[in-house]
Amino acid sequence: MRVRQLDVDCETKSKDHVFLRVHISIQYQANATHLYESFYSLANPTQQLTTHILDIIRSTLPQLDLDDIFSSQDIIALELHRSLNGSMNQYGYVIEHSLITKISPNEHVKTSMNEMEASRRMKLTMPEKAEAVRIQAVKDAEARAERLYLNGIGVARERREIAKGMKDVASNILDGHDEVICSKGVMDLLLLTQYMDVITDLGGARKRKSEESSTSLFVNHMPETVSQLSAQARKCFGTARVDTIKVENLLDL
Numbered sequence: 001m002r003v004r005q006l007d008v009d010c011e012t013k014s015k016d017h018v019f020l021r022v023h024i025s026i027q028y029q030a031n032a033t034h035l036y037e038s039f040y041s042l043a044n045p046t047q048q049l050t051t052h053i054l055d056i057i058r059s060t061l062p063q064l065d066l067d068d069i070f071s072s073q074d075i076i077a078l079e080l081h082r083s084l085n086g087s088m089n090q091y092g093y094v095i096e097h098s099l100i101t102k103i104s105p106n107e108h109v110k111t112s113m114n115e116m117e118a119s120r121r122m123k124l125t126m127p128e129k130a131e132a133v134r135i136q137a138v139k140d141a142e143a144r145a146e147r148l149y150l151n152g153i154g155v156a157r158e159r160r161e162i163a164k165g166m167k168d169v170a171s172n173i174l175d176g177h178d179e180v181i182c183s184k185g186v187m188d189l190l191l192l193t194q195y196m197d198v199i200t201d202l203g204g205a206r207k208r209k210s211e212e213s214s215t216s217l218f219v220n221h222m223p224e225t226v227s228q229l230s231a232q233a234r235k236c237f238g239t240a241r242v243d244t245i246k247v248e249n250l251l252d253l
Helices: 032-040 045-063 066-071 073-091 107-173 183-209 223-235
Strands: 004-013 019-030 093-105
Touching: 004 045, 019 032, 019 045, 019 073, 032 073, 045 073, 066 073, 066 093, 073 093, 093 107
Parallel strands: none
Antiparallel strands: 004 019, 019 093
């Protein structure tokens, strides 16, 4: 009269030709009102149950696709329970529960299904990823534009202050004299000043890269080059006075 359990493994295929293995657990017991039939009708009730289970599963699952088998697991179990009760009640047995505890497709099929799902989700994420890359590119471009704009403002201010300084120097040199400075001399002085700044920056960068402590202005210059630069500086205010301008207008250059 105890409730017993029968575990059956069944290999079958789905409607979309996927082979799978199904594990079924059947809980059954002898009917108290039909003990004579349960004892004398069947020599091996477990074999009878197994035969019916295999027949029902192999006739039901091939009518369903693999996805439908997973989603309709409870419906298949109820159909199995109803069919087994109809077959075993005449032999004095009652089916208490019919459970489908495991559905295992072939490993290659499971791998393919996982890859398909991963590809589908990857396809859904691609627009979001592209949008993130686009936003990052736009922000980088805006940052570069802002940096260049601020650098331009800084360079303009630097040039303005250099011009003011040169005006003061020229005013001090020509203080008390009714002198004018030619535009070529002014441009030479501007170019020479910028050239010195560039050399200083290059020399400092090279020294920092090589981790040397000392710095030198004329890193890559021969002695005659230094003499030429000095002579050019002395001639800045001594060039022929053609196309001359006054000291007061130096800043406007």
